Every structure is written in C-alpha cells, then in structure tokens.
Amino acid sequence: MTCPMHKGKTKEDALCLANKMKKxxxxxxxxxxxxxxxxxxxxxxxxxxxxxxxxxxxxxxxxxxxxxxxxxxxxxxxxxxxxxxxxxxxxxxxxxxxxxxxxxxxxxxxxxxxxxxxxxxSFGKIDRCRVTDCSENQVFYYGEDPKKRKTQSDKEKIPALHTAGVDLGVFREMEDQLDVRYLYANGIHAMLNSCGYPAPNTFMTHTGRYRPMSRLGAIADSIAPFSKMSFETASKLIVEAAKHGLLDNLETPSSRICLGLPAKMGTGSFDLMHQLES
Structure with a gap:
C-alpha cells in the first residue's frame, strides 16, 4: 500500500508518520x-x-x-x-x-x-511502514493537474509512505498529511470494501472485457505472442498472430527462451557456452 504526502510536506514529516505506524x-x-x-x-x-x-x-x-x-x-x-x-x-x-x-x-x-x-x-493490519518518494514504481502521483505529467526529478522531491499490509482506513484518517487521491493498494478486495465497486471494476475491465484475477487473465493481455505461448497452448496463439500480423520484438525473457536465445537481462558480462559435437 502506497500514498504520497501532500505538497509542501518534507521527508521529516514522512518519517514521523512512518514511526507512528510502526508496529x-x-x-x-x-x-x-x-x-x-x-x-x-x-x-x-x-x-x-x-x-x-x-x-x-x-x-x-x-x-x-x-x-x-x-x-x-x-x-x-x-x-x-x-x-x-x-x-x-x-x-x-x-x-x-x-x-x-x-x-x-x-x-x-x-x-x-x-x-x-x-x-x-499497532495500526490495524499494517506490519511495517517505510519512507520512499513518488519516483518508485508502485507510487502513483500526478500532482494537482493529472493531465500534466510529472518529471522524474519532480517526483523524487515528493515523499511517500510504503507499507507492508493493507489497511486503507488508516491512511484515510491521515488525509491532512497524505494525498489520499493517489492512495494505491494491490489488494482488490480491500479496494472494493473501501472505495466501492468502481475501483476494482476499472482494473478488471480496462481492456474492454472482463479480466479474471488469474495468471490466464494477465497472460491474455500481454502484447508478446511468444509470452502467451509459453503459458497456454501455442497452436491457437500462432494462428491468431499470423492472422492479425502480430510481431514480437523478442525483448521478454519468455519469448527469447522459446527460441533458445539468452534473456536480455542481468549484467551481460558473460554468455552461456556449450560445446557442440562435430
């Protein structure tokens, strides 16, 4: 669960809140x-x-x-x-x-x-709380005007709180210091109980159809054909890729492993070598 601080709040203010929520x-x-x-x-x-x-x-x-x-x-x-x-x-x-x-x-x-x-x-179901900033991937912050994107340097200046454990009510009680408009939690059930039906509904239907909360639902929305083939039956996906002219740039680890290529990740300081028989 993450939430940015209000504009004008300092990292010192965030540390005070984090210590107060420490179990x-x-x-x-x-x-x-x-x-x-x-x-x-x-x-x-x-x-x-x-x-x-x-x-x-x-x-x-x-x-x-x-x-x-x-x-x-x-x-x-x-x-x-x-x-x-x-x-x-x-x-x-x-x-x-x-x-x-x-x-x-x-x-x-x-x-x-x-x-x-x-x-x-103890504060509800929160086990730990640490201070971060809005440049972290799991922190959402768009400022006063959501239409204007914030730069990375601007986000680094805004402190935020990141907790282990989900209790949305605790953060909402601190709305004087926390910008609860950008309160985020990966618990769909908690969002449903706190924010009502539209919050999880937006996440599960943003593709234009119902997205099940399972691995199949996540893989089906992938744009890489080889990533899909690494999970379910490949024949149907190959036909769909050929029919619609889908391309795969072979950037994901799953797609490269399907073709026997090394994944483009890590330090790249060495390659896996294998002695071939003549």
Missing part, C-alpha cells in the same frame, strides 16, 4: 528480562503455573523516535493488555520429576513468545 511489540522494547515462576497457582479455577516477568525497558529514544509514546504509556499498556499464554508440555521423564521443573531455556521461550504477542503500538 512495536513488548519484545522490541525490552533491554533485559527475568522470569520468576509460581509453580502452583489457581487461575480461573484451574491449577497452573504462573510466570512473572521482571522487565527493563530500553531508552525511549530508541524505539519511540518522533512518537508520542512515553515509558509511562508503555507501563499503562502493559497493565491494560495483560494476556495469558498457555502451553502444554509432555513429561519425558516417566514420572520421576515434577511437571513444574522446567529448564530455564523453556522459561525464556515462553516469555519471548508472550512478549511478541503484546503490542505497544
């Missing part, structure tokens, strides 16, 4: 952690072992740069998001040892898994 778990904020065990306790009417953690947080500036979260907020979140992590263990000792006698490595593993499940900061 942070308890495990990310820990400097060290000690595990204390209460072997026999009662929780919700059941006898169980309770693991108590004594944790020390890192300095706030390390993970909370340009963020409004403080150490006090972390402490409040830890108390608010108390979780119970349950795990069953098999007793391999044949009953000679008590079940509560678990080695320290397992204790640390339980604490580590529990710390990764509690979020100090």
């Amino acid at each position: 942070i778990t308890v495990a990310d904020t820990l400097e060290n952690m000690e595990v204390f065990i209460s072997p026999f306790s009662v929780h919700n009417g059941d006898i169980c072992s309770i693991y108590k953690l004594k944790i020390r947080l890192v300095k706030p500036g390390r993970y909370f740069k340009k963020s409004d979260i403080s150490v006090e907020d972390c402490q409040h979140i830890f108390k608010k998001q108390q979780t119970t992590y349950e795990m069953d263990y098999e007793d391999d000792s044949g009953g000679e040892q008590l079940e509560s006698e678990i080695d320290m490595s397992k204790d640390e593993k339980i604490a580590e898994n529990a710390a990764k499940k509690v979020y100090v900061q």
